[in-house]
Amino acid sequence: MSVTQEEDDPFPVDVSLFTDTFCQETVYRLVGQELKIRQVFGANLGVAAPVWDAALFLCHYLGEQSVELSGKRVIELGAGTGVVGILAARLGAVVTLTDLPSVLPQLADNVSANIPSVGWPTAHPTILPLAWGQDHQNFPSEWDLVLCADIIYLPETYPLLLQSLTHLCKSGALVYLSSKMRKEHKTHDFFEEFLQSRFHVELVNCDHGQNIHIYKASLRKDL
Template identity: 70%
Template sequence: MTCVGDEDDPFPADHCLFAETFSQDNLYTLVGQELKIRQVFGANLGVAAPVWEAALQMCRYFEEQCVELRGKRILELGAGTGVVGILAARLGAAVTLTDLPLALPQLQANVSANMPSSGWPSPPPTVLPLSWGEDHMNFPSDWDLVLCADIIYLPETYPLLVETLAHLCKNGAVVYLSSKMRKEHETPVFFKERLPNRFNVELLHRDERQNINIYRASLRTDL
């Protein structure tokens, strides 16, 4: 079965994506690592099913800027297929991937499918449920990096996300956010107004063609 939708739209109009469950495997070569990522499309996963371009751009940015991931304690929010966190784990980071409970089977399957033949260079990635603003207090605050790839598209979740990030970063973690800048979902407002209320925010990279921005943020200490 073949379905075509707009990959830039977090809510694909093509209803056939949700008519039945089907999967698609894709190979990605990122930072010298070959990842096999399965995308499971169906009514339950919705936006967690695809590999979004913003996630791939974050991986490429890390490579181009030689961002050191080895040995880092990393948490990914809204990991979806897990491509960013899995890459970090393959490069030697200790990674915890989080998403809503319905997304976890796909996430865990991709983690298992991408274990290097020689084993993970650091502790195997952990996959855990995390609902922003609800159970974030169950997580520690001693991360080095928090990664967020294309998770800014539902305005009602923005206060919960900022609250969650503030908890995760209170001991100095740096956040990297890669996002399609969707005006209709107030994504620019999040980065211009909501996130700066609690964080110092720096624009690192902009892709005009894809309308994707990459930001770095750290918790403000002047509040």
Template identity: 70%
Template sequence: MTCRSGSGGYLEEQSVELREQCIIELGAATGVVGILAACLGAVLTLTDLPTVLPQLQANVSANRPSSGWPTSLPNVLPLSWGEDHMDFSSNWDLVLCADIMYLPETFPLLKETLAHLCKNGTVAYLSSKMREEHETPGFFEEYLPRICNVELVQHDDDQNINIYKVSLKKDQ
């Protein structure tokens, strides 16, 4: 992967400002979306479960632009939703989540984590394959709207992938 890859295309297409924005990615896995954001100038923190971090760190190192990171080396930190999210600030510009909705039992943990991270007006972008068997549509249509403003900003019919723009409701 290079920094000019098509990953994270929505953010580029919509000209979402990433340069010098403080961004945290939840469930980063391989880090593709976050690494792209860092290549575009974001001050980035990539998070996932502790067992994923060695590969994630290796991917960050392997994808370092030849001219260096535009702002700073991305941070790679452990974050278990609903458990240690309070160790992170609520002063993010953006929260990114790419295809992290697999287990309905994690929905309350993710909701709690998003509520903390988005406290100060932060916007989150969540992209997800809409898997009925994992109750993904219900998360975005019924569960998350209880505490967040949820706007569908893109739908890919061919791959059944939605992108949502999410912000915490004012009374939360």
């Protein structure tokens, strides 16, 4: 079965990644939490299916740096499997997980599979659709943290992502972006040109072996 996309769709599905649909469940032990994550590999989800290394790197960073999550209002963009946001919720954050509509069933399954035995510390994670540059006006701006893991890979979406981040951070949210730095996707351009045009940007961690960087950003007030 083929998957068709509108020519002007800024979020294309790469149908060549997975010709057959199959599921894989993996247990991750992160920051003292055990998470069971289901990945649905298939053309419908494309790059949203896997747990990417940049997501795990961000999870470890949040724990190692003791980033305060308890009671914080957190939104994750391009959540995919939800591993980052689910971890934040298990650690006490009030979390909203967002992605394109086709990804939401995978997110819902993983949230359900990781309900703590004593219940969520603060609140059950919320799952909502958000296409960058299109839906962000439906969301408030009163967040503490915006989390992003390996979502910087389509240059045509960079202006759209910047629009959404600007809206979500109007009240002072900090953004943590973990990304594999792909030359072929001009990942550096997003951080050095697009993001710095509106945000103060700081490189806070990197894994040279995996070529993964974590940036912390806050909206500039001098614009």
